């Protein structure tokens with residue numbers, strides 16, 4: 001018998017349910033706490049998994065209780081949310097998504113895993129794979145932005161990074177793909193509200209990221225809190241059992257979200273904790289996080305014959321197998337056994353600065369206001385986010401809560417030690433007090449440039465942080481009005497640096513400022529990274545992974561919309577448009593300027609006709625016609641103009657980066673296998689179809705700015721459908 005079978009054969013019901021229970025250990029509690037658990041539960045085997053326990057000391061101490069004092073000596077599984085770095089905080093995931101760089105996505109996850117594992121952890125509740133098209137939803141900050149294809153790339157890179165090549169390594173963590181699935185389209189952007197979307201949107205937009213994470217070998221997965229089309233995800237048999245376990249063959253651990261099993265009662269599908277436990281178990285949830293439903297409810301359900309021991313054993317087996325794969329049985333103390341040398345930590349901070357700099361998106365740069373010229377010796381740095389070092393960390397600071405972070409003011413002072421830098425907040429992040437505006441704006445007199453640091457508090461995004469009006473809070477716009485008016489009178493430029501966990505609705509600020517930067521939340525090195533960009537030490541290269549709305553009423557706004565039967569035509573009244581705002585976003589997906597300027601030359605696409613087994617090669621020549629070195633991100637989109645179901649106006653299918661010196665030319669080559677051009681047909685099954693497809697290449701999803709060519713998809717030689725089509729009759733079923 002295997003070790004796991006032997007253990008299961010020896011376990012009491014209480015010990016089994018202990019393995020299916022995960023309890024917060026008082027480090028960073030994020031929701032309701034079940035009272036009554038203590039270290040005694042670890043010793044008596046009724047608690048097998050912890051969350052939020054950090055540090056090699058405490059985690060090894062708990063591990064010793066499990067391994068050395070419990071009857072069967074089964075090690076604990078200890079997990080924590082590592083959303084954008086553990087102690088060394090990287091930019092929030094939304095900001096990182098804008099890197100469009102698989103290697104860097106993987107690297108930050110790898111570094112976070114090494115740092116977390118050195119703290120005694122074996123699991124993290126990441127990556128978050130919720131495609132978000134609604135900036136009202138605060139958890140937008142934690143995810144990949146609006147595009148499902150981009151999400152699949154991030155999913156793979158993050159799973160590789162967290163788990164490494166060997167899950168049992170002292171530097172690897174079990175990743176957790178969350179929140180399964182379609183959590184983001186919560187009604188009206190309000191966190192935890194219900195979700196009602198079509199099966200097609202579910203399959204086209206929300207499932208692919210999870211499928212990619214499973215293909216990459218993700219060890220665990222977390223269902224979302226939400227109700228999807230009438231069935232709460234924690235009890236969703238068709239998706240958890242049929243799709244995930246069945247269709248996708250996922251045999252890892254499914255861990256519930258925090259208190260989510262008990263919340264089945266609030267959803268109104270369970271009358272009591274016993275019902276809730278039965279529903280979750282039947283759906284395939286292995287581990288109960290913070291509901292205490294399994295320990296309390298399953299013994300009753302078992303007695304009533306509503307669940308079987310075999311069903312419980314199947315969950316226990318998956319949990320024990322995960323512990324085995326993590327190497328916990330062989331050496332439960334390997335993670336956190338040796339402290340990381342200071343040089344590793346320093347290198348990680350250097351990486352955090354590099355990634356933060358690369359995540360900044362230069363949304364606007366009129367008259368080359370940036371970079372600040374070396375002659376700019378007097379700066380006026382105002383706004384409530386200028387000297388706000390803790391806010392720089394953003395939501396989900398994890399174990400980085402007490403670690404230092406660099407504010408913009410500190411970063412600029414370090415970068416420009418000889419400059420005169422004046423500073424005032426002017427206003428608070430929120431609230432009605434405008435009394436400080438006048439004095440703050442008076443600091444502009446005699447300055448060479450104004451740096452306005454505005455935006456949200458870190459806690460305004462993340463979980464439970466929806467905003468009905470995702471705009472500048474408090475009196476910040478009034479500060480921007482006064483500062484830009486004064487700066488204009490003085491003839492000096494205004495650079496606005498915007499901190500947020502989402503695209504903000506800031507058309508007025510975008511109009512007023514000469515330069516506008518989306519700095520999202522950049523983590524511990526934020527201030528240095530902002531200074532690197534402002535001073536021109538680096539050229540900004542981040543691209544926005546979400547469209548920026550002009551007005552809240554445009555939400556949800558995203559580039560992958562389907563065509564209308566009455567496309568927008570300003571000259572025709574009865575077409576799809578608003579009376580009060582343009583249809584287009586203020587800044588489209590993929591937008592982001594640098595300090596160079598790229599001219600796109602001819603687009604070459606080969607072959608012009610390709611079969612299902614062929615690969616398209618797309619080449620575009622670029623030249624940096626600007627005065628500074630810079631990096632360009634080139635996007636590849638497709639459009640299937642005529643299909644059996646309506647296809648999005650644009651679908652992202654590739655991206656590539658190219659760095660060029662001023663005057664230098666280069667070529668970007670992208671490969672697109674024809675299989676990527678399959679779509680879900682009328683029956684929601686993947687369909688490859690002969691016909692024309694438009695290939696579009698450019699710097700963002702702005703339709704007008706894309707180079708395009710049309711190719712023809714043909715049936716492969718010998719393909720029965722092709723033969724049938726050429727012969728002029730319908731292909732037989734199953735072809």
Ligand code: BGC
Nearest residue numbers: 030031081125178257258463
């Ligand atoms: C969040 C999850 C998180 C869990 C554990 C929940 O409130 O929804 O994303 O992993 O807490 O901290």
